[in-house]
Every structure is written in C-alpha cells, then in structure tokens.
Amino acid sequence: MKEIQHRSDCPIAYSLDYLGDKWVLLILRDLIFTNKSSYGDFLNSDERIATNILADRLKLLEEHGFIRSTVSPEKKNKFIYSLTEKGIDLIPVIVELMIWGSKYDSYEAKEIVKKLEKDKEGTIKQLREKLLGQTGTNNPQ
Structure with a gap:
C-alpha cells in the first residue's frame, strides 16, 4: 500500500496526501x-485502472x-465498498472538481452536472442523504 507521509502542517498538503x-x-x-460498489465494478470503469493499483487504493x-x-450477502468471496461519513464529507470537494472539469472539457455536460448547476446545495444534500442511508447512519454528525 502507498505509504502516507505528511510533509507539512498545511491543510492542503494534508488533503493531497490522501x-x-x-x-x-x-x-x-x-x-x-x-x-459501483465492488472491485469488479471499479475495474469496469472507463479509465481502466490496473488490478494492483485498484487493490492498493481500496x-x-x-x-x-x-x-x-x-x-456481499450473495457471494461470500465478494466485498461491497461504501463510503464512511469521512468519505461522504468529500462530496462538496468532488462536486467542485466535477463542475470545474465540465466547464473546460469538450464533452456534453452529464445529467448530474446539469442538476448541480440548477441546485448545487440541494443536489449535494440529496447525495449525502442517499449515501448516509447506505451506511446505516441517519445522523450527519
């Protein structure tokens, strides 16, 4: 696994370490x-991550x-991955990267980007609630 070594007290550097x-x-x-929630699902993403890198990053x-x-309840040798509250707290960061990328790429804006443009806060709230429901936690604290 990639070793995390914090090089400074800077919050941006700390965030980038992860x-x-x-x-x-x-x-x-x-x-x-x-x-997507399983190893196989992630392997099938368009970006074609290598198996060793995927295993390491998971x-x-x-x-x-x-x-x-x-x-997995269906297959005992299969793992299902889900976000923790710490991961869910990254939604606004990922959303901003998505919005920025859609502004400068040449592809047609995805449906989620259109939703974010209309109501960013509401869409983030919906995503957060959906993912908190998957973790079995209804308390956003």
Missing part, C-alpha cells in the same frame, strides 16, 4: 455518483477511514 491521486478520486467518484481508502468493506 486525495492527490487520480485513482483515489475516481474510486470516490464512482462510489458517490454511480452504483486498501488505502479503507485503512484511513474513507470507505468500509462488507462481505
């Missing part, structure tokens, strides 16, 4: 905005409390 990796951000994106996210894994 979130400065594109694969981490794409896994978080998939957990927030899609129904372990990193879990060990540092951004996600949790549970055994």
Whole structure:
C-alpha cells in the first residue's frame, strides 16, 4: 500500500496526501455518483485502472477511514465498498472538481452536472442523504 507521509502542517498538503491521486478520486467518484460498489465494478470503469493499483487504493481508502468493506450477502468471496461519513464529507470537494472539469472539457455536460448547476446545495444534500442511508447512519454528525 502507498505509504502516507505528511510533509507539512498545511491543510492542503494534508488533503493531497490522501486525495492527490487520480485513482483515489475516481474510486470516490464512482462510489458517490454511480452504483459501483465492488472491485469488479471499479475495474469496469472507463479509465481502466490496473488490478494492483485498484487493490492498493481500496486498501488505502479503507485503512484511513474513507470507505468500509462488507462481505456481499450473495457471494461470500465478494466485498461491497461504501463510503464512511469521512468519505461522504468529500462530496462538496468532488462536486467542485466535477463542475470545474465540465466547464473546460469538450464533452456534453452529464445529467448530474446539469442538476448541480440548477441546485448545487440541494443536489449535494440529496447525495449525502442517499449515501448516509447506505451506511446505516441517519445522523450527519
């Protein structure tokens, strides 16, 4: 697993120590905005993450409390990943990256971007409530 070594007291540097990796951000994106929740689901993302990198980033996210894994009720050898409250707290950050990227890319804006443009706070609240419901926690604290 990628070792995290904090190089300074700067909050941005601290955040980048965990979130400065594109694969981490794409896994978080998939957990927030899609129904992807398993190793196989993440492997099938358009970006084509390598198996060793995926395993490493899932372990990193879990060990540092951004996600949790549970055994699938259908298949005992399959893990289902979900965001913890710490991971859910990243929704506004991921949303801002998505909005910024959609402003400068040449692709047609996705439906979620259109929703965010109309009502960013309401959409973030809906995403947060949906994901908190998946964690079994209704208390946003």
